[in-house]
Amino acid sequence: MLHYIGRRLLQLIPVLLGMTFIVFLIIRAIPGDPAQVILGQQATKEAVAALRASLGLDNPWYIQYFHYLGDLLTGDLGESMRTKVPVASELWPYLGATLELSLCAIILAVIIGVNAGIISAWFQNSWFDYAAMIIALIGVSMPIFWLGLMEQWIFGIQLDMLPTSGRDDARNPVNPITYLYIIDTIIQGRFDQLVVVIQHLILPAIALATIPMAIIARMTRSSMLEVMRSDYVRTARAKGQKMFWVVYKHALKNAIIPVLTVIGLQMGMLLGGAILTETIFSWPGIGRYIYDAIGFRDYPVIQSGILVVAFMFIMINLLVDILYSIIDPRIKYN
Template sequence: MELSSFILKRLILMVVVIFGVLIIVFVVTRIIPADPVGAILGGNAPPAAVDAMRHQLGLDKPIFMQLLDYLGGVLRGNFGNSLVSSRSVITDILEYLPATIELAISSIIFAVLLGTTLGLLSAVFRNRFIDHFSRVFSILGISLPGFWLGLILILFFYYRLGWLPSGGQYDMFLSPTRVTGLVLLDSVITGEWNVFFNAIKHLILPTFILGYSSTASIARIMRASMLDVLHQNYIRTARAKGLPKKTVILRHALRNALIPVVTIIGLEFGGLLSGAVLTETIFSWPGLGRYIVNSLLTLDYPAISGGTIFIALIYSVVNLVVDILYAALDPRMRA
């Protein structure tokens, strides 16, 4: 299959997935036993005011008509207005999204650097201390709940030692200049180095918590892939020629071992964007995940739907890019 045909097929599948997510999210938010009008007006609102609000929000229409109206709005780039902020949902999302992107990028960088290093060392020094340590580290990363580990680290590093802040993107008394919404990048652009180093301190704990499970997954895949490559015939040939061990591992084995790791890195990055909900809630991180949680608590249906669909869209795009890269590296995947 040609690469262009492969990309077209993946694009069609991505559209189908997004459409399915949109319908499921819309239906689920409408059938749950809760009334957003009551959450907005309160339980003692007069019936006339309740009926007027339901008509204003279009909730008095059959659910099928509500779905058609919502689909029409989404196709025009309109996800509706938030019931809490009264602003466009897209405006709210674009305000909260940079914080989530900053956290996800720092977490995937941490996961890739540590995960590939541990996986490489674990394969090269198989059945030695670093290998046992890497496997235990990976099992804990996959097994330990992130919210529990986050609370433990806050208790230790904030309450006991006082080394790191407990939450937020930066200290409350700071007023960084907003350019892109990415605090670290904005502080570098504007030369606000006090904000930069303060934001780094706030980023350490949530980055570790969000990236730990991804580190474990990458380390396991890297170890398995590296062990498989090290037993290939061309590696034996390279060793037989008398090439240094460092050259054989880094120049010949590492490149091929990284091919399956590329896939897991892309999927993990998409997962970090969607899985940041608990981490952002624990650390009071002003990102998209926390925005969705607050929307759930206030029954803000447009914000819930818009935020969830936006995360699904990002995940699908990342998945598409990973598929294209993998197909370009390994033409067998196009079949």
């Protein structure tokens, strides 16, 4: 197993390398000049040229690329052209915000989606099944921005129950350690802040969880339906086992593997693709961080931000592959 993980980590190198190259080229294909953006429309040609030179933008693209790669190999993600702050330190708070939100969303999606799928398959063609699958269908086809706005309007404005933007109370901000505020407040014993942090999480987490939840529910249902017809499920029933355990022990463990694949992919999507939700809920996440950087043509931030997201995406998929072999003893990677 360790051998396999080692091999997978080695395979990571060419993948990430190829990715840096593609991202590097694509962002330079976007029209616009970082120096011009930073200095504004009124800047003189000389000033722009000087700034370009100081940012290293006057070099040919391949020289720039090799400089970037050289920095990466020494663990340096570069420095924001706009703020002059190293990307590595600037990235952390945003990454923490995105991780916290997407983990909450995926946990919510898994708990509700998997159970809805199981119950739908168990009581196939019941009213629950029909209702759950119609809701799931609405869920996958729901525009996230609309759902987010509706949530804000109903729970934030009309009912005034939950906050609609940000991560914490600006008058009583969380003192960040890991930038995962739930963990930070627990470490510091600030349970008053913990409540506020969770309140801030609820609406964006629901908005973000909707599509994955619907996909997971549908996937679980179809996978369970197939497994429920299998011989070993009949054997378990013939032993006199309770239906609950037949479903949640014998059937679920077999049905969960394809669902796990979907969960892994969805989790990856949430990490990089939560820009809409982050924008609507003013959530200071990595999606918005990269999006803003694109506006400023802040090349190092875009390059390294995407690299970090891709790295996490790959790690999640590795984790999923490892989970397969833990669940199914027939899957051996060596």
